Amino acid sequence: xxxxxxxxxxxxxxxxxxxxxxxxxxxxxxxxxxxxxxxxxxxxxxxxxxxxxxxxxxxxxxxxxxxxxxxxxxxxxxxxxxxxxxxxxxxxxxxxxxxxxxxxxxxxxxxxxxxxxxxxxxxxxxxxxxxxxxxxxxxxxxxxxxxxxxxx
Amino acid sequence: xxxxxxxxxxxxxxxxxxxxxxxxxxxxxxxxxxxxxxxxxxxxxxxxxxxxxxxxxxxxxxxxxxxxxxxxxxxxxxxxxxxxxxxxxxxxxxxxxxxxxxxxxxxxxxxxxxxxxxxxxxxxxxxxxxxxxxxxxxxxxxxxxxxxxxxxxxxxxxxxxxxxxxxxxxxxxxxxxxxxxxxxxxxxxxxxxxxxxxxxxxxxxxxxxxxxxxxxxxxxxxxxxxxxxxxxxxxxxxxxxxxxxxxxxxxxxxxxxxxxxxxxxxxxxxxxxxxxxxxxxxxxxxxxxxxxxxxxxxxxxxxxxxxxxxxxxxxxxxxxxxxxxxxxxxxxxxxxxxxxxxxxxxxxxxxxxxxxxxxxxxxxxxxxxxxxxxxxxxxxxxxxxxxxxxxxxxxxxxxxxxxxxxxxxxxxxxxxxxxxxxxxxxxxxxxxxxxxxxxxxx
Numbered sequence: 001x002x003x004x005x006x007x008x009x010x011x012x013x014x015x016x017x018x019x020x021x022x023x024x025x026x027x028x029x030x031x032x033x034x035x036x037x038x039x040x041x042x043x044x045x046x047x048x049x050x051x052x053x054x055x056x057x058x059x060x061x062x063x064x065x066x067x068x069x070x071x072x073x074x075x076x077x078x079x080x081x082x083x084x085x086x087x088x089x090x091x092x093x094x095x096x097x098x099x100x101x102x103x104x105x106x107x108x109x110x111x112x113x114x115x116x117x118x119x120x121x122x123x124x125x126x127x128x129x130x131x132x133x134x135x136x137x138x139x140x141x142x143x144x145x146x147x148x149x150x151x152x
Numbered sequence: 153x154x155x156x157x158x159x160x161x162x163x164x165x166x167x168x169x170x171x172x173x174x175x176x177x178x179x180x181x182x183x184x185x186x187x188x189x190x191x192x193x194x195x196x197x198x199x200x201x202x203x204x205x206x207x208x209x210x211x212x213x214x215x216x217x218x219x220x221x222x223x224x225x226x227x228x229x230x231x232x233x234x235x236x237x238x239x240x241x242x243x244x245x246x247x248x249x250x251x252x253x254x255x256x257x258x259x260x261x262x263x264x265x266x267x268x269x270x271x272x273x274x275x276x277x278x279x280x281x282x283x284x285x286x287x288x289x290x291x292x293x294x295x296x297x298x299x300x301x302x303x304x305x306x307x308x309x310x311x312x313x314x315x316x317x318x319x320x321x322x323x324x325x326x327x328x329x330x331x332x333x334x335x336x337x338x339x340x341x342x343x344x345x346x347x348x349x350x351x352x353x354x355x356x357x358x359x360x361x362x363x364x365x366x367x368x369x370x371x372x373x374x375x376x377x378x379x380x381x382x383x384x385x386x387x388x389x390x391x392x393x394x395x396x397x398x399x400x401x402x403x404x405x406x407x408x409x410x411x412x413x414x415x416x417x418x419x420x421x422x423x424x425x426x427x428x429x430x431x432x433x434x435x436x437x438x439x440x441x442x443x444x445x446x447x448x449x450x451x452x453x454x455x456x457x458x459x460x461x462x463x464x465x466x467x468x469x470x471x472x473x474x475x476x477x478x479x480x481x482x483x484x485x486x487x488x489x490x491x492x493x494x495x496x497x498x499x500x501x502x503x504x505x506x507x508x509x510x511x512x513x514x515x516x517x518x519x520x521x522x523x524x525x526x527x528x529x530x531x532x533x534x535x536x537x538x539x540x541x542x543x544x545x546x547x548x549x550x551x552x553x554x555x556x557x558x559x560x561x562x563x564x565x566x567x568x569x570x571x572x573x574x575x576x577x578x579x580x581x582x583x584x585x586x587x588x589x590x591x592x593x594x
Binding site: 038040060061062082083084085086087088089090096099100103104105106108109110111112113114115116118124125126127128129130131132133134136148149150 | 217222224227254256257258290291292293294295333334336337338339340341343348350356358360363364365367370372373374375376377378460461462474476478480481482483485498501502548550551557558559560561562564
């Protein structure tokens with residue numbers, strides 16, 4: 001087992017940056033750097049995970065984002081925890097619009113529940129309450145065999 | 153049947169509220185345990201009204217919900233009435249009903265549309281070191297609110313906080329008209345109307361003193377709250393706000409934590425509600441725990457929470473470490489794919505067992521033993537009456553579209569759990585009865 005390697009980052013501005021054309025979930029490993037620039041990231045650790053890597057972004061607010069890449073360098077799953085939600089528009093990329101459309105604000109007239117997505121090609125499960133959030137997102141058609149989202 | 157139940161509830165309320173003199177002394181409608189006293193006796197033998205209680209109403213919500221294409225009536229949402237005044241004024245005030253009482257968040261937030269223009273003008277916007285208005289984004293689990301941070305003298309029951317920071321949701325003054333990208337990118341929408349929020353405002357009385365804590369005390373620091381520098385060109389830079397637990401406040405505070413006394417937590421006391429529900433349920437919100445004769449901890453079991461406000465529920469043998477009690481969640485939210493799901497239109501995600509189910513979750517705090525949180529789950533489609541706004545025993549899968557979700561780490565004990573109970577929420581770092589917050593107790 002290879003030892004994880006880490007490097008420190010200079011915190012960058014959260015806002016005002018141009019939007020990248022490609023996105024993290026479903027994008028290639030380079031998009032993780034874009035995510036980094038969108039959030040205040042204190043530490044970026046990389047460790048082997050299956051045939052790919054696990055990129056762990058430690059946020060300045062104590063939150064954490066885990067991005068899993070497969071052998072081809074594609075991000076196939078993300079997990080987040082923290083006192084505030086991370087930049088989900090950046091992390092989910094094109095899939096952010098799907099999360100938004102599947103969870104319209106008008107649905108609040110019934111259930112008051114966390115957003116979720118259950119599609120053939122996209123799963124999102126989230127939860128928590130104000131000040132403590134968590135969530136999982138993965139691409140079922142791109143995950144390694146034997147994938148268990150609970151292990152993210 | 154529904155009409156009869158509603159009538160009984162009203163009669164109980166009427167009977168209980170007679171004979172008290174203080175304006176805030178309305179008693180609860182039919183709650184049984186331990187909170188009946190409404191006066192204290194001073195050393196001279198005269199009685200002084202305790203003014204640490206205010207009514208909670210679970211009803212259809214403000215009229216503004218039930219209009220237009222997306223009209224609806226509220227279900228299982230507890231409301232209180234509060235008063236805000238321009239700082240230092242006793243006349244430039246407004247009493248606002250149907251403010252959502254939320255044990256799962258922190259801070260008072262009012263919709264701009266319900267505030268009269270004179271009061272809005274009188275509540276000065278907080279400013280940053282550049283003299284620009286402060287804006288705030290605050291995230292809830294499903295959506296967010298964005299608006300200005302202003303100061304007001306806040307009053308509820310006999311309790312008050314002078315120059316308390318609050319959020320005016322949907323305030324588009326100056327540069328506040330556009331929601332910053334770093335706010336909207338958290339997902340969901342801005343709940344900037346009464347109809348979208350489901351209330352005229354929200355009063356968060358959760359387990360922390362401030363709404364962001366240490367994470368907002370550095371430039372670019374953001375947590376569940378994000379504070380912005382808002383020049384007329386728009387809000388973009390994230391500014392630091394001190395985590396002051398006493399005046400002058402910078403972050404929004406838990407309004408209860410700002411009281412001169414009775415400032416260590418709350419008790420939500422709601423009546424037992426029949427399975428079909430009632431049109432209106434009325435209870436009592438007590439301020440303080442163990443500070444008056446009416447708010448003793450008594451025999452309630454203390455469940456210390458994590459810093460995140462979590463306890464561990466165990467359900468069907470599985471420990472769920474991200475569990476919580478939340479008056480702002482309108483049902484029980486938990487994952488159990490063995491329970492029949494509703495198939496009716498508009499009921500996706502709700503549980504529809506063919507007969508009432510006795511469920512036996514337990515809850516354990518960060519110390520102490522697990523205690524029962526058992527309840528009866530009813531069919532969400534057939535059991536509640538058509539006109540019921542307060543319905544017990546209704547549950548749903550939190551991720552409605554993933555009924556057999558592989559992720560199972562949370563049990564959200566929403567408002568149905570509060571019916572027929574006194575639920576205590578103690579604020580972090582404050583001694584409340586025999587224990588220090590943060591804790592839940594019941």
